[in-house]
Amino acid sequence: MNPDMVAELLKKGFHVTLGATTSVVESIQDTRKREENLSQLNLGFDRLSEIWASKGEVTESEARNMIDGMASQYGVNMNPMSPGSSSAPSATSPSIDPSLQQELKTLTNQLANIRLELSQMGDQNKPD
Numbered sequence: 001m002n003p004d005m006v007a008e009l010l011k012k013g014f015h016v017t018l019g020a021t022t023s024v025v026e027s028i029q030d031t032r033k034r035e036e037n038l039s040q041l042n043l044g045f046d047r048l049s050e051i052w053a054s055k056g057e058v059t060e061s062e063a064r065n066m067i068d069g070m071a072s073q074y075g076v077n078m079n080p081m082s083p084g085s086s087s088a089p090s091a092t093s094p095s096i097d098p099s100l101q102q103e104l105k106t107l108t109n110q111l112a113n114i115r116l117e118l119s120q121m122g123d124q125n126k127p128d
Helices: 003-029 031-043 045-073 098-125
Strands: none
Touching (some): 031 045
8 A cells, every 4th residue: 555545544434533533522512513414324334534623624724724813823833834934043033931931831831740640649549
């Protein structure tokens, strides 16, 4: 099997899974969508996987746009392959707020401490 085919198969599988997950979430949140999604179950797996793949592509695109938008607020380029970006960092790009960096470090340290505590608690609860 060609590596490009494998990559394409994995990408389609990701989109189908993402689309199916989106359908489940929509069904939980909206009664009308629930009825629509339940009626689609009679279409057969091939047609259903096409619908889910399409929905997954849209969901992925929306998520990427949202993340890129949030990142641009902080002056971070999340997509190095986007038009207008160069391979070398720009000297004029805005820097990240030092207080935000400090807060991120603090949260990271707190998370590491919590993980350590949980690990120690798990070790204490193991039978000898």
